[in-house]
Amino acid sequence: MLTLSQSINRALRHALESDPEVMVMGQDVGLSGGVFRVTDGLQKDFGADRVIDTPLAEAGIVGTAIGLAMRGYRPVCEIQFDGFIYPAFNQITSQLAKLHARSGGRVTVPVVIRVPASGGIGAVEHHSESNEAYFAHTAGLRVMAAATPQDAHWLLRQAIACDDPVIFFEPKCRYWSKGEVAEDADDPLVLPPDAARTVVEGTDATLLTWGSMVETCLSASSAAAEEGRSLEVIDLRSLSPIDTDTLVASVRRTGRAVVVHEAPTFGGLGGEVAAMLGERCFTSLEAPVMRVGGFNVPYPAARLEEHYRPDLDRVLDTVDRVLTY
Amino acid sequence: MLTLSQSINRALRHALESDPEVMVMGQDVGLSGGVFRVTDGLQKDFGADRVIDTPLAEAGIVGTAIGLAMRGYRPVCEIQFDGFIYPAFNQITSQLAKLHARSGGRVTVPVVIRVPASGGIGAVEHHSESNEAYFAHTAGLRVMAAATPQDAHWLLRQAIACDDPVIFFEPKCRYWSKGEVAEDADDPLVLPPDAARTVVEGTDATLLTWGSMVETCLSASSAAAEEGRSLEVIDLRSLSPIDTDTLVASVRRTGRAVVVHEAPTFGGLGGEVAAMLGERCFTSLEAPVMRVGGFNVPYPAARLEEHYRPDLDRVLDTVDRVLTY
Amino acid sequence: MTPFQLLTPDGELADDPAAATVDADLCRGLYRDMVLARRLDAEAYSLQRQGELGLWLQSWGQEASQVGSIRALRDSDWVFPSYRDHAAAMCRGIGPEELLAQWRGVRQGGWDPARYRFHIYTLVLAAQLPHAVGYAMGAQLEGADEVVMTYFGDGSSSEGEANEAFNWAVTRSAPVLFFCQNNQWAISTPTTAQFGAPLHQRAAGFGLATQLVDGNDVLAVHTATARAADGVRSGEGPALIEAVTYRMAGHSTSDDPKRYRSDAELDHWRTLDPLDRLQRLIEARDWAPDGFFTELESEAADLAAEVRRVCRAMPDPEADAMFEHTLALETPALAEERASYAAYAASFVD
Amino acid sequence: MTPFQLLTPDGELADDPAAATVDADLCRGLYRDMVLARRLDAEAYSLQRQGELGLWLQSWGQEASQVGSIRALRDSDWVFPSYRDHAAAMCRGIGPEELLAQWRGVRQGGWDPARYRFHIYTLVLAAQLPHAVGYAMGAQLEGADEVVMTYFGDGSSSEGEANEAFNWAVTRSAPVLFFCQNNQWAISTPTTAQFGAPLHQRAAGFGLATQLVDGNDVLAVHTATARAADGVRSGEGPALIEAVTYRMAGHSTSDDPKRYRSDAELDHWRTLDPLDRLQRLIEARDWAPDGFFTELESEAADLAAEVRRVCRAMPDPEADAMFEHTLALETPALAEERASYAAYAASFVD
Ligand SMILES: Cc1ncc(C[n+]2csc(CCOP(=O)(O)OP(=O)(O)O)c2C)c(N)n1
Ligand SMILES: Cc1ncc(C[n+]2csc(CCOP(=O)(O)OP(=O)(O)O)c2C)c(N)n1
Ligand SMILES: [Mg+2]
Numbered sequence A, B: 001m002l003t004l005s006q007s008i009n010r011a012l013r014h015a016l017e018s019d020p021e022v023m024v025m026g027q028d029v030g031l032s033g034g035v036f037r038v039t040d041g042l043q044k045d046f047g048a049d050r051v052i053d054t055p056l057a058e059a060g061i062v063g064t065a066i067g068l069a070m071r072g073y074r075p076v077c078e079i080q081f082d083g084f085i086y087p088a089f090n091q092i093t094s095q096l097a098k099l100h101a102r103s104g105g106r107v108t109v110p111v112v113i114r115v116p117a118s119g120g121i122g123a124v125e126h127h128s129e130s131n132e133a134y135f136a137h138t139a140g141l142r143v144m145a146a147a148t149p150q151d152a153h154w155l156l157r158q159a160i161a162c163d164d165p166v167i168f169f170e171p172k173c174r175y176w177s178k179g180e181v182a183e184d185a186d187d188p189l190v191l192p193p194d195a196a197r198t199v200v201e202g203t204d205a206t207l208l209t210w211g212s213m214v215e216t217c218l219s220a221s222s223a224a225a226e227e228g229r230s231l232e233v234i235d236l237r238s239l240s241p242i243d244t245d246t247l248v249a250s251v252r253r254t255g256r257a258v259v260v261h262e263a264p265t266f267g268g269l270g271g272e273v274a275a276m277l278g279e280r281c282f283t284s285l286e287a288p289v290m291r292v293g294g295f296n297v298p299y300p301a302a303r304l305e306e307h308y309r310p311d312l313d314r315v316l317d318t319v320d321r322v323l324t325y
Numbered sequence C, D: 001m002t003p004f005q006l007l008t009p010d011g012e013l014a015d016d017p018a019a020a021t022v023d024a025d026l027c028r029g030l031y032r033d034m035v036l037a038r039r040l041d042a043e044a045y046s047l048q049r050q051g052e053l054g055l056w057l058q059s060w061g062q063e064a065s066q067v068g069s070i071r072a073l074r075d076s077d078w079v080f081p082s083y084r085d086h087a088a089a090m091c092r093g094i095g096p097e098e099l100l101a102q103w104r105g106v107r108q109g110g111w112d113p114a115r116y117r118f119h120i121y122t123l124v125l126a127a128q129l130p131h132a133v134g135y136a137m138g139a140q141l142e143g144a145d146e147v148v149m150t151y152f153g154d155g156s157s158s159e160g161e162a163n164e165a166f167n168w169a170v171t172r173s174a175p176v177l178f179f180c181q182n183n184q185w186a187i188s189t190p191t192t193a194q195f196g197a198p199l200h201q202r203a204a205g206f207g208l209a210t211q212l213v214d215g216n217d218v219l220a221v222h223t224a225t226a227r228a229a230d231g232v233r234s235g236e237g238p239a240l241i242e243a244v245t246y247r248m249a250g251h252s253t254s255d256d257p258k259r260y261r262s263d264a265e266l267d268h269w270r271t272l273d274p275l276d277r278l279q280r281l282i283e284a285r286d287w288a289p290d291g292f293f294t295e296l297e298s299e300a301a302d303l304a305a306e307v308r309r310v311c312r313a314m315p316d317p318e319a320d321a322m323f324e325h326t327l328a329l330e331t332p333a334l335a336e337e338r339a340s341y342a343a344y345a346a347s348f349v350d
């Protein structure tokens, strides 16, 4: 059993050991091991040349990582908190995402950007953003969201091995939760990076979710089970691309779907999922695909987040509406 | 008859004349009148204190505009091209959008950011982005997209008068197209800023669109009319908030809907519209809500844009699929 | 270039013409501000430890930089702070409840910026610098006789937005005073990993009128800020002060500085403590009436009690509060979300 | 500080020890590079006027800055250009088809960066500067004996990313040479509205080894760049050169400079033309064999013909090309979009 943050630390350690071109860089990732201790001990073991404490400049972190990638390295950048990725937005959208296409495929930029994301830890403003939709809508990026130690470890290793740039979201409220992590790559638990994962099978409705909300949906499905309702839970894992086949197959079977994410519902990635399902499952749907998400307001003060974030009750409330439609 | 760019120039001129707190700022907006001549003559008539040629720094443009707004001004910023708004993304998402909420409503930031948007003029890379979805998904912003000289003029005047920050998209491929512009505010042609506009009424299906694609959808509806098909065309105008009532009423009537935008379909705002319609028009829909948009690739080289951008034929092709579903 | 100093660590006044302006009133006033600020800071720290605050970032050690600078401004001057500027905020009259609210998590920005001419804290590093420049452009347009000061840290100076602001201010000669509290650390990152040339040198390169000052010497900071503000006010263009100080505590209550810095360093800076120095001077000059220190101590104790009281008294916000103020003019869509959430929440009552 | 100059406008060599290194071969080589670059630029301009190119940004007037600097580097050194650096690109062997393709709109980046150790153009201002720094960090890690040079303009220096790059390079003493072509204008914005202190002064403030050089003096640029490159190569840390030159044409073929600058200014800069000066020197010293100028003229004419030919010969890309290279590993979803578009397009070909 490893905590989610330990599983990431192990993944980084493995990558640094097995590939001399891998580097870890970001604010405070070295000496102090990062504000969430995710990179703990890496600089000690791999040196300050490969595990770099950078100046306090996010555009610089991503911009220099791009240059390093052009030189043949595989930088894994840490953005300290979700709300601080915006200064790097220009380098991410215009350079990181587009360089492969702009160069006619001649330049590859295998950069991974790790982002401790979403709320649930009672943080101050700008430390609880769920901004995956911005990146999923940016062609040229892959976007992954890990929900368990197993996925955090293996998805990250796959992201680092991938020649495409990857925005890698880590649910910060789950850093301390424990789980089994497969020992080797051919373990059946290790899925392809683009594959969604059916966490619980069910027959009455499908919950589609990712990141910080997977656990919430799991409790919802357990609670529903006690009332004799069988909810399937699917963890998307990859937000761009989306494993539409798995999602569509499930919803065609259950005929009902609820998309759950922490970001504001309006304009969120749940819209893409719902629209896609509406298109591909039209004749199977017995109720509209409904969405549960954050409200269309800036993330509120810490003592309001319990009201802001979708929880067991709000998910079940919407499940009711879908089942009784 | 005014061109769309003239109608914006007039709106700015009116605002500068009627409100001493209005300022215009951006790169090359003064002496040269802007790369699209939209601000032509304004510096000459209102002085370099109110029509400011700024240094070449987008974060600085938006950041100083926020400071000016806190001081009581109403800055109207120009971002020279859609692809160059990203360096200001941090100021827009964390400051401009959130300051009113973060200050408990004590600070208002009536800043308008004008963005010549989307493709169709054969430009080089980064000059043809349709990035409205990023801003529509950012709580605390209003997002408007003008498609006609009439809307460009009146929506912009309404945006400047509004106490909320507004991201204002101008379809650069339409700058030179002419149209009538109402003389005064109580003209029935002047709609409320949040209202969608039914451009053409129809009965068989509804085309929902905005900005650069409104004209395309109009030609599609004319072409369809010749084949005896009646397509309603709705120009959303306001992308955040969205006038759901008007959209829902139309689709409940026609039972069929196609959302058309230039941005990549994947993760685009069309997903929000389709998801919302799927939810509110479920029992009226005779076919899935389908989407026509850009492909999920970086905007291509100029000589490929005709293939990339949704056109008459692609819209009609999807309309066929919806009508024959 | 050695930092400008008026008061040595052992409490001697440097022989510098500026020392002539130093008198008992000034010293007692500055000393009181610093003592009260340190006490509030210490109290807030222990409240966090007791779980009453979610987080706290201490101003401990930086009192001289903050008190000395803000006391050199006029009340009509505007300030755009960062997030560790509690001593400065207190000098502007911002109270314990307003200061602690954000860290208790009951609301975001704690106070009304217009009331104190002191903007709410900005947690996104360096983002407040362009705001200050824009605000100053406005003051300049009106020919207002105002200085706009903004606080930021050594680490924040690496952000692009900070440097855009420096250049912008000089280009438009906006009446801005950039005040950097170089407390040697950005969380665990030392200034050696932050920049290769001292900030004051960089600032001069941009064309800012710069001063390097001993940030633990409240008299030097006060004098330097007064000079800089005079220059800015009289239209000589923007200025920057780099105050050399030290973050005595961890970065925040979540940080363990033992992981990255030595006790020796801390001990060294203890010998440079801003409060001790000024106390030595006051005592040596016999500038404090009998009972001054004891009365101040009890005033601080009262403040501490007040801090504890107002902190614990802060009620949790109503859920509905999260919907307020998203936009100046609420949209129908948000009103709908708000109403339906209220109905939903009500469905749980009993 | 006056710009370093070796060759006066009337073609005299300054009396400076560096003048000793100037010889006939060097001058003829640099002169040839500049003549050919100017010819390609002029030809591309008229092709745009004829509708063969969508847009063109002229390098006219900046040949000395580009040729002088890149010829002072080793072929093993990497270059991260901006978008107006055609003369530099040609010196690296990049051909007319590769140079014009992007502006004709048949593809984005025109050439293989690795082949020429010359990155594709970056149109987002200053975004290439951090790339150069990162690339240099890699070279440094490997102990490679390489210099990484990056070109940018006076306007671009105001972007936050440029300043982050300056600071980052110094902090890590990365082997980067920042080369600013200060051509006095950023579209219609003069440098007076861009910064309040000269860039070379700002750069020195950051801790960069800086030189100010006459950018229309190819010999001075060549010497200054060679010196800077030596310093960077020998581990003395990053450097910046500000080359004072002039954008003789409008910003681009879409721009009308008459709206914002005077003919007098243009006429003044004509007298400082980089090609004329060097020609005067070559003639005065009799450094050109008979026929040198006429042969060069016909070589330029051939190049012009070649430019016209390859430009017109570039076919429009196939629609399918827009789907290529979005990701190194194409996703099933994109493959589906790609296939269905192909089927759709085919449905029109009766
Ligand atoms: C844009 C941004 N990036 C990262 C952070 C996370 N962070 C908070 S404080 C801090 C260090 C700031 O150091 P400095 O500017 O010296 O201020 P100090 O804390 O020392 O007062 C960091 C990296 C942030 N708040 N904003
Ligand atoms: C980030 C960004 N903002 C704005 C633009 C639009 N733009 C293109 S060139 C230019 C002026 C650049 O001036 P300078 O850096 O001096 O280079 P020059 O064109 O003079 O060679 C501007 C504003 C851009 N390309 N990128
Ligand atoms: Mg600091």
Ligand SMILES: [Mg+2]
Binding pocket: D153, D154, D155, D181, D182, D183, D184, D185, D186, D187
């Ligand atoms: Mg220029």
